[in-house]
Amino acid sequence: MTEPNRIAATAALLGDPARANMLAALMDGRALTAKELAYAGHITPQTASEHLGKLTEGGLLAVKKQGRHRYYRLASLLVGQMLEGVMAFAEPEPARATTWRGGEALRTARTCYDHLAGRLGVALADALTARGHVALGTDGGEVTEAGTQFLDAFGAALAPGRRVFCRPCLDWSERRPHLAGRVGAALACRCFELGWIARQRDTRAVAITTAGQEGFRAQFGIVLGG
Amino acid sequence: MTEPNRIAATAALLGDPARANMLAALMDGRALTAKELAYAGHITPQTASEHLGKLTEGGLLAVKKQGRHRYYRLASLLVGQMLEGVMAFAEPEPARATTWRGGEALRTARTCYDHLAGRLGVALADALTARGHVALGTDGGEVTEAGTQFLDAFGAALAPGRRVFCRPCLDWSERRPHLAGRVGAALACRCFELGWIARQRDTRAVAITTAGQEGFRAQFGIVLGG
DNA sequence: GTCATGCTTCGGTGAGCGCCGAACTGTTCC
């Protein structure tokens, strides 16, 4: 009885355009200030403050004071996965190849909560699959023995010993699965470490550096013409 | 720009208690009439009609006319997965062992969209894991060679040849993963076929028949004290 | 034909909430 009401209450929090915009802006896992989120939601700081209060109250966001700023981020993995679920449904069917702000950059490479998406993310998943490093299906995926060794050598080591699974995440611009879960996160993390990719201000798009162009080509055979 | 608005619009559809109740009632994959859904949402048929119209319009529900009834069901797997995502977040933390309508029956065994959940679902996942038939992790899972053979012999055969993955689905009453995805669906389907479990009216709870008591014990070593 | 039933449409009411301007607290910097 009390159960669906909690569902409704949670969903209602996502059901406001301003809040949805703010949450989408946080999907790359960064922590943003209230002002930045107000900008992302296209609303004034006063209004944003109310929304952020509700989202925090509802357990969707965690907040950390730092000087005169307040940094908001998604409160847990579950929040990111919930948003993924809604996005997977809500996104327009085939890649509507038009007009977002910086759409082209977003489609080339972007972060999706804690892992890589866009053409780069899909290409990485394809490359690893083609080489037998991971096996992916619609219901899940697994890193092979060879894949574990490869990731190890690449510097994106995972806890050894136990079997390593990975979760596919449906990519809304390519409509193809890419690597999420611990594996995707470790891979993305290592790419940042190597300086192959770099975050950009005010967007989830990531830039592929010249080192990255070279690295992705050498290690994965990936060349993104775009 | 248009993107998060779609997310918000979709989430807003889930964000009404009456609609959330109706969707929750459809989570077991059955098709229900408008009247039954009005009852599930605790609203009058007029109001339910509006809600059902919006949900259908939004692509969440599919409807089929049959005589003077209209049967509504979830429109796609994506809808079920989206709801799962929201539920996984929104459910109260530990098993709040109290007071739902038929709570005890629901906790023992119920359907979760197209597969089994509750103690039975978790016990099945545990049994299959313990025997090395499936391997489960937080990011996914896989059916082993032996598991494929076992499922085959059990009558819950899956398309052969390709690797079979399965998706864990976090159980909100037990807080333990159980089997979802194709594997979970095939398993549940076979249990219904064998007459081990039976659907009940007006609830997602399923009854374990006496044949089921015997079968689950013999095949899986599962005894649910009730 | 008449009646019952399932469902939808219409009209009007009321509550909730998203929004912003203005004012207030707290931090940083000079």
Place this chain on the structure above:
DNA sequence: GGAACAGTTCGGCGCTCACCGAAGCATGAC
């Protein structure tokens, strides 16, 4: 100290939307 800035709280406006009663279509039973 004072000025600048980040963020919140308050008050009031306006819109949206969930709700139900009543009426209107269908379909099926007799």
